[in-house]
Every structure is written in structure tokens, then in C-alpha cells.
Amino acid sequence: MQRSLRVGRLATFAYFVLNGFIIGMWVVHIPAVEHRVGITHAVLGWLLLLLGAGAFAGMQVTGPLADRFGARIVVPVSAALCSAAVVLPGLASNVWTLGAALLALGFGNGCLDVAMNAHAVQVEHGYQRPVMSAFHATYSLGGVAAALIGARTLSWDRHPAATLGVAAAVGLAVTILAAPALLRPESPHAAEAFVPEIRRSTPRRIWFLAGLALMLMLCEGVANDWSALHLRDALAAPAATAALAYGTFATAMTVGRLLADRVAARFGPATVLRCGASVAALGLITVALSPWIPLTLAGWTVFGAGLSGCVPQLFSAAGQADRNAAGANVARVAGLGYLGVLAGPAIIGPMTHFVPLGVTFFLPVAFCFIAAASSSVLRAQPSVTEPRTPLPMASLQRHSR
Known part of the structure; x- marks a missing residue:
């Protein structure tokens, strides 16, 4: 290499x-x-x-x-x-x-x-x-x-x-x-390719990926903002124990992302999204229904492990969809995904006025199942590149370094 x-x-x-x-x-x-x-x-x-x-x-x-x-x-x-x-x-x-x-x-x-x-x-x-x-x-x-x-x-x-x-x-x-x-x-014509690219409408597939990113990153935001609070309020856990809820989630996310590339290479990114989002949903259901602190911590762990590889697959698919517009496409997916992180507190918080916090978790559970059912969007598709003139093979190799 x-x-x-x-x-x-x-x-x-x-x-x-x-x-x-x-x-x-x-x-x-x-x-x-x-x-x-x-x-x-x-x-x-x-x-x-x-x-x-x-x-x-x-x-x-x-x-x-x-x-x-x-x-x-x-x-x-x-x-x-x-x-x-x-x-x-x-x-x-x-x-x-x-x-x-x-x-x-x-x-x-x-x-x-x-x-x-x-x-x-x-x-x-x-x-x-x-x-x-x-x-x-x-x-x-x-x-x-x-x-x-x-x-x-x-x-x-x-x-x-x-x-x-x-x-x-x-x-x-x-x-x-x-x-x-x-x-x-990668392409010496990137500057020229930019001009026609910005006049082209964003493909619906990119917006679909962005919508999935919004839902899945909202799920991450729920863990960031509400995991410790749920353990403390719903199960009366001490503050130090409640902090473990986010700690187990974050640790599982990190470890899962270190392993997700190998899984994606062997089984494909669509499998990572389908299985990962499904596992995450089961983990959060466990959290919402569990009456015991150890089982709840296990649920947050499973939730983090399941989510860990999902969003990176969406970023990768957006960037690979069109080599000349990788930055713009990643920006759209990342931008809507970031709005999902911000929307978590704004959506879950008001819902707690009507139902217990654990019940509100079934909204991100639904988002996880939607993402799992939509995994076919990550099936391999040819990426788009638009060099203006053919380049010799040696030149292509040199510019790809």
C-alpha cells in the first residue's frame, strides 16, 4: 500500500x-x-x-x-x-x-x-x-x-x-x-467540476441519508442528555451510579466503532445499519422497561454498541455517491444529523410533561427500526466522477496519492 x-x-x-x-x-x-x-x-x-x-x-x-x-x-x-x-x-x-x-x-x-x-x-x-x-x-x-x-x-x-x-x-x-x-x-479538475456541481440539485438519495442521520443522531443525543437522568429518576440510582449509564453507552460506542469497519468490510454497510439499528432498538427497549439498575446499564451498553457503526456508514455513503461533490454531500448529511443531536432535548423534554421519561424512549426506538428497514439505501452504487478529459493511468495514480 x-x-x-x-x-x-x-x-x-x-x-x-x-x-x-x-x-x-x-x-x-x-x-x-x-x-x-x-x-x-x-x-x-x-x-x-x-x-x-x-x-x-x-x-x-x-x-x-x-x-x-x-x-x-x-x-x-x-x-x-x-x-x-x-x-x-x-x-x-x-x-x-x-x-x-x-x-x-x-x-x-x-x-x-x-x-x-x-x-x-x-x-x-x-x-x-x-x-x-x-x-x-x-x-x-x-x-x-x-x-x-x-x-x-x-x-x-x-x-x-x-x-x-x-x-x-x-x-x-x-x-x-x-x-x-x-x-x-483525487482529480486535478476539482476546481472546474465545482461550477456545474453547485447548479445541480441534490440527489434524493443524499437527502434520504441525511434524514436517517438526523434520526440516528437524535438517538445518540437522547443517550447523551437523558441516560444518567433516567437512571437517577426512574430507578433512584445514586449520582455516581447514574453517571455509569452514559459511561457504558460511550464506551460501547467507541469499542463498536473500532470494530465496525471489519464488519462492514465482510458483510457490507447495509448489514451494519440493519443489524446495528435493530440491536440498538432492542437495547433501548430494555432500558425503557427494566426495573433493575444492572439490566438498565446493560441496555445502555447494547444501545451504544448497536448505534456505533450506523452513522459512519451514512457519512461514507454520502461521500462516495459523487466524488466531485463529496464535501457538499457530507455537509448535508452531517448538518441534518447535527440538528438531530440538538433536537433530542427539544423533543424528549416536552414529552416528559405527559408521559414518563422511559416511555419517551420509544420514539428513538421507532427511529432505529425505521433506519433498519431503510438499510437498502446503503447497497453498493457506482460513484460519480466527472473529469473533463481522460487522464493517462500514471497520472491517475499520481493524483490519487
């Missing part, structure tokens, strides 16, 4: 870890920033919507730019923007500056999310086998590293701007070191 492709894969791992680390560092500093700015939980909740809005905007801007200029250029720029922006919440002194800081951080995160996924699609195309899930697993590992490092630095009682500034410096250093290893664009 070409050395440049292997090195490009390692660089992609680095950017996924970096993205998880940067966002994780912000998450662990949320209480400290909230206290220093002097806002309530309710105000913080509204401000976090700006983080989501910025991320969605960044995704939509970066997708076409990745197609126009190539991920080799867009990924480092996005990573630098995301890294620099993480220090801004630590510098905020009031609600207005914190809102602006979160909008900027969200924008940088959205840019990096789409750019690195577009490059991951290019790497996967070079390997000619599934490798996407492993990239998403390393994003989770970056978040774990941030949690461990953040817990330690917070114990020193330093100003958030100091530790977030160090995180920003680390991010910029990784960005600079990993940038030269990124792959060059």
Missing part, C-alpha cells in the same frame, strides 16, 4: 482526535465558564443553541469549499479556526461575549467536522475498504483525553482562559504538524 495513503490516514486520525479533544475541553470547562460569567443554567441552555447554529452554518459553508479547493487545504484551515476559537469562551466576561464566543466555536467545529469527514472519504476510497468508523472512534478517544486532562487542570483552579489557551496551542501545533501528510485532491 502506498506510503502516502497510510500517512494520510494517520493524519486524518490526528484531526479526528483533535476535534474530539477541543470540544471535550470546552465541555469540561462549561461549569467554570458559567460560574465566571455569572449566568443561570437556563441562559446557558439558550446560549448553547448558538454553538449548534454556528456548527450548522460552518458545515454548510465548508462542504462546497472542500469540493472546490480540496480537503488538503480546507482541513488545516478549519482545524486552526476550531483550535483558536476554543479559548474564546474562557475570555468571555458577559452573556453577549459568551454568545459570540460559542457561535465562533460552533462555526469552527462545524467546519472541521465536515472537512475531516470529506478527507476521510478520500482515504477510504484509496483503501478500497471501510475505514470510516475507526475515524469516528478516535474522535471519542479525543473526548476521553480531554475529560482526563480537563479534570486534572480544573483541580488547579486556574482561569478557564489559561487551560483553554493551552488546548488551543496544542490544537494549532497538531494542525501544523499533520497538514503536510494530507492527501492531494
Whole structure:
């Protein structure tokens, strides 16, 4: 296998870890920033919507730019923007500056999310086998590293701007070191291909993939936001035990993504989606109906394991559908998927006024079954490439490195 492709894969791992680390560092500093700015939980909740809005905007801007200029250029720029922006919440002194800081951080995160996924699609195309899930697993590992490092630095009682500034410096250093290893664009005509591409309507298959991403990432959001609360309120678990609900889910997600590529290579991405979403549904049903804490924790574990490989298959399919519009297509799928993460609290929360929290989990269960029934959308289809003139084989090989 070409050395440049292997090195490009390692660089992609680095950017996924970096993205998880940067966002994780912000998450662990949320209480400290909230206290220093002097806002309530309710105000913080509204401000976090700006983080989501910025991320969605960044995704939509970066997708076409990745197609126009190539991920080799867009990924480092996005990573630098995301890294620099993480220090801004630590510098905020009031609600207005914190809102602006979160909008900027969200924008940088959205840019990096789409750019690195577009490059991951290019790497996967070079390997000619599934490798996407492993990239998403390393994003989770970056978040774990941030949690461990953040817990330690917070114990020193330093100003958030100091530790977030160090995180920003680390991010910029990784960005600079990993940038030269990124792959060059696959087609020398990418710039010309961009012009007719933006006039073309998005294929219905891409919107269908985006809809599935919205549903499945809403399911992930339910685990992120409600797993610990459900264990505490429904089963009267102590706070430390309740925290294990999300911990078991997140661990299963990470391990599952490390293994999902091998399963996809052997049985196909459609099988991963069909079986994974079905297993996730059974896990969440167990959570909703379980009267015992150990069984509930097992249900969250099964839920995470089932979901783990589903969303990466959707990203990969979107990127492979049209080689000249990989960035834009990934942006659409990632953008709607991110809205799903944000929609989880907005949908589940109001439902709890009418039914118990456990009963509301049957909505994401239904989404999982819909995704499983729709798995045929991932069956292999020829990807679209539109070079303007035929290229000699040697030239094609050179540009694919």
C-alpha cells in the first residue's frame, strides 16, 4: 500500500482526535465558564443553541469549499479556526461575549467536522475498504483525553482562559504538524467540476441519508442528555451510579466503532445499519422497561454498541455517491444529523410533561427500526466522477496519492 495513503490516514486520525479533544475541553470547562460569567443554567441552555447554529452554518459553508479547493487545504484551515476559537469562551466576561464566543466555536467545529469527514472519504476510497468508523472512534478517544486532562487542570483552579489557551496551542501545533501528510485532491479538475456541481440539485438519495442521520443522531443525543437522568429518576440510582449509564453507552460506542469497519468490510454497510439499528432498538427497549439498575446499564451498553457503526456508514455513503461533490454531500448529511443531536432535548423534554421519561424512549426506538428497514439505501452504487478529459493511468495514480 502506498506510503502516502497510510500517512494520510494517520493524519486524518490526528484531526479526528483533535476535534474530539477541543470540544471535550470546552465541555469540561462549561461549569467554570458559567460560574465566571455569572449566568443561570437556563441562559446557558439558550446560549448553547448558538454553538449548534454556528456548527450548522460552518458545515454548510465548508462542504462546497472542500469540493472546490480540496480537503488538503480546507482541513488545516478549519482545524486552526476550531483550535483558536476554543479559548474564546474562557475570555468571555458577559452573556453577549459568551454568545459570540460559542457561535465562533460552533462555526469552527462545524467546519472541521465536515472537512475531516470529506478527507476521510478520500482515504477510504484509496483503501478500497471501510475505514470510516475507526475515524469516528478516535474522535471519542479525543473526548476521553480531554475529560482526563480537563479534570486534572480544573483541580488547579486556574482561569478557564489559561487551560483553554493551552488546548488551543496544542490544537494549532497538531494542525501544523499533520497538514503536510494530507492527501492531494483525487482529480486535478476539482476546481472546474465545482461550477456545474453547485447548479445541480441534490440527489434524493443524499437527502434520504441525511434524514436517517438526523434520526440516528437524535438517538445518540437522547443517550447523551437523558441516560444518567433516567437512571437517577426512574430507578433512584445514586449520582455516581447514574453517571455509569452514559459511561457504558460511550464506551460501547467507541469499542463498536473500532470494530465496525471489519464488519462492514465482510458483510457490507447495509448489514451494519440493519443489524446495528435493530440491536440498538432492542437495547433501548430494555432500558425503557427494566426495573433493575444492572439490566438498565446493560441496555445502555447494547444501545451504544448497536448505534456505533450506523452513522459512519451514512457519512461514507454520502461521500462516495459523487466524488466531485463529496464535501457538499457530507455537509448535508452531517448538518441534518447535527440538528438531530440538538433536537433530542427539544423533543424528549416536552414529552416528559405527559408521559414518563422511559416511555419517551420509544420514539428513538421507532427511529432505529425505521433506519433498519431503510438499510437498502446503503447497497453498493457506482460513484460519480466527472473529469473533463481522460487522464493517462500514471497520472491517475499520481493524483490519487
